[in-house]
Amino acid sequence: xxxxxxxxxxxxxxxxxxxxxxxxxxxxxxxxxxxxxxxxxxxxxxxxxxxxxxxxxxxxxxxxxxxxxxxxxxxxxxxxxxxxxxxxxxxxxxxxxxxxxxxxxxx
Amino acid sequence: xxxxxxxxxxxxxxxxxxxxxxxxxxxxxxxxxxxxxxxxxxxxxxxxxxxxxxxxxxxxxxxxxxxxxxxxxxxxxxxxxxxxxxxxxxxxxxxxxxxxxxxxxxxxxxxxxxxxxxxxxxxxxxxxxxxxxxxxxxxxxxxxxxxxxxxxxxxxxxxxxxxxxxxxxxxxxxxxxxxxxxxxxxxxxxxxxxxxxxxxxxxxxxxxxxxxxxxxxxxxxxxxxxxxxxxxxxxxxxxxxxxxxxxxxxxxxxxxxxxxxxxxxxxxxxxxxxxxxxxxxxxxxxxxxxxxxxxxxxxxxxxxxxxxxxxxxxxxx
Numbered sequence: 001x002x003x004x005x006x007x008x009x010x011x012x013x014x015x016x017x018x019x020x021x022x023x024x025x026x027x028x029x030x031x032x033x034x035x036x037x038x039x040x041x042x043x044x045x046x047x048x049x050x051x052x053x054x055x056x057x058x059x060x061x062x063x064x065x066x067x068x069x070x071x072x073x074x075x076x077x078x079x080x081x082x083x084x085x086x087x088x089x090x091x092x093x094x095x096x097x098x099x100x101x102x103x104x105x106x107x
Numbered sequence: 108x109x110x111x112x113x114x115x116x117x118x119x120x121x122x123x124x125x126x127x128x129x130x131x132x133x134x135x136x137x138x139x140x141x142x143x144x145x146x147x148x149x150x151x152x153x154x155x156x157x158x159x160x161x162x163x164x165x166x167x168x169x170x171x172x173x174x175x176x177x178x179x180x181x182x183x184x185x186x187x188x189x190x191x192x193x194x195x196x197x198x199x200x201x202x203x204x205x206x207x208x209x210x211x212x213x214x215x216x217x218x219x220x221x222x223x224x225x226x227x228x229x230x231x232x233x234x235x236x237x238x239x240x241x242x243x244x245x246x247x248x249x250x251x252x253x254x255x256x257x258x259x260x261x262x263x264x265x266x267x268x269x270x271x272x273x274x275x276x277x278x279x280x281x282x283x284x285x286x287x288x289x290x291x292x293x294x295x296x297x298x299x300x301x302x303x304x305x306x307x308x309x310x311x312x313x314x315x316x317x318x319x320x321x322x323x324x325x326x327x328x329x330x331x332x333x334x335x336x337x338x339x340x341x342x343x344x345x346x347x348x349x350x351x352x353x354x355x356x357x358x359x360x361x362x363x364x365x366x367x368x369x370x371x372x373x374x375x376x377x378x379x380x381x382x383x384x385x386x387x388x389x390x391x392x393x394x395x396x397x398x399x400x401x402x403x404x405x406x407x408x409x410x411x412x413x414x415x416x417x418x419x420x421x422x423x424x
Contacts, residue, residue: 033252034160034179035148035152037176038152038153039146060256073347074148074249091244092147093146093148
């Protein structure tokens with residue numbers, strides 16, 4: 001059974017992403033971002049359907065340092081972390097089918 | 108793959124026009140299907156152009172303003188409450204040559220006695236080299252989403268209309284300096300937006316100018332500005348670029364099926380929402396190159412639903 005989507009903060013980010021036994025897709029988002037809201041339910045669906053990855057969120061408003069560290073300049077940005085390192089980056093909201101296709105190699 | 112049931116109404120698009128049409132149509136027991144579009148970071152997405160804005164200050168009923176995305180989520184919830192159904196996808200093809208009309212989402216076919224077209228308009232990009240490559244790396248389609256990342260940095264906004272002024276003013280919350288590049292020596296923007304921009308000490312204007320090139324290795328660090336009178340070029344340092352130079356109607360789908368004006372907008376007739384095809388109605392920015400307001404789009408969405416309802420009635424539905 002796949003798990004839900006957790007929130008990462010500056011205190012938890014490295015530990016969670018670094019020690020994960022499968023790829024972690026991190027969604028950089030904020031409350032004021034319309035396109036982020038559009039993809040939120042899609043990510044919920046992917047999280048419950050896909051066992052091969054986990055998904056976590058970083059609120060850039062509350063965690064600007066994480067966003068800066070990974071040079072996020074536009075949201076939504078999705079970064080796939082493998083063994084704690086960024087392996088793939090997707091910028092902008094996309095429909096579910098395109099998202100799944102883009103992250104297909106990790107599923 | 109075909110859905111056997113022929114519906115009374117399909118609404119294509121889900122901005123203020125489409126969702127208002129859906130509210131009225133669902134309250135009239137027409138159980139509309141709304142094909143709302145698919146998520147993107149451009150204005151062509153569910154909820155429409157307001158999904159990329161912040162404070163909407165001119166929508167009646169909100170004395171303190173309302174956030175664009177919040178307003179659109181409320182429109183959608185209201186339509187859903189009365190039974191509108193949604194498909195989060197883009198229409199890929201339509202057939203208005205015979206009734207019931209055909210609307211395709213990929214291989215999936217839907218049929219309806221009446222169709223309401225509210226596909227809106229999308230923001231134009233500069234259409235110059237490296238624009239796509241630098242998207243999300245300094246080039247942005249959404250000031251609301253990305254302004255935050257340009258704290259104490261220098262930004263260029265291209266355009267002279269209300270949306271350019273709104274973006275420029277909004278971006279001064281973060282940026283140290285916003286340079287507005289205007290093709291002519293006057294602004295198209297409304298007086299209140301002009302005054303607000305002129306009064307803002309962080310905003311400077313560059314007149315008779317256009318962006319000719321984008322610079323930066325992995326992210327934007329400057330633009331080439333070309334003087335529209337002399338052709339003279341100069342470099343301007345910039346960390347961010349936001350474009351608000353106008354719109355193009357989303358009518359590609361309807362070419363050859365519905366009558367369009369020379370500028371690509373859909374034709375409606377007799378001051379109502381009728382198109383040249385009986386049973387197909389149009390509302391919102393897809394048929395309006397003049398007012399282009401959320402409230403006029405919503406108003407025209409109401410008109411389209413009422414026109415569709417009366418037409419269906421006249422057909423014995």
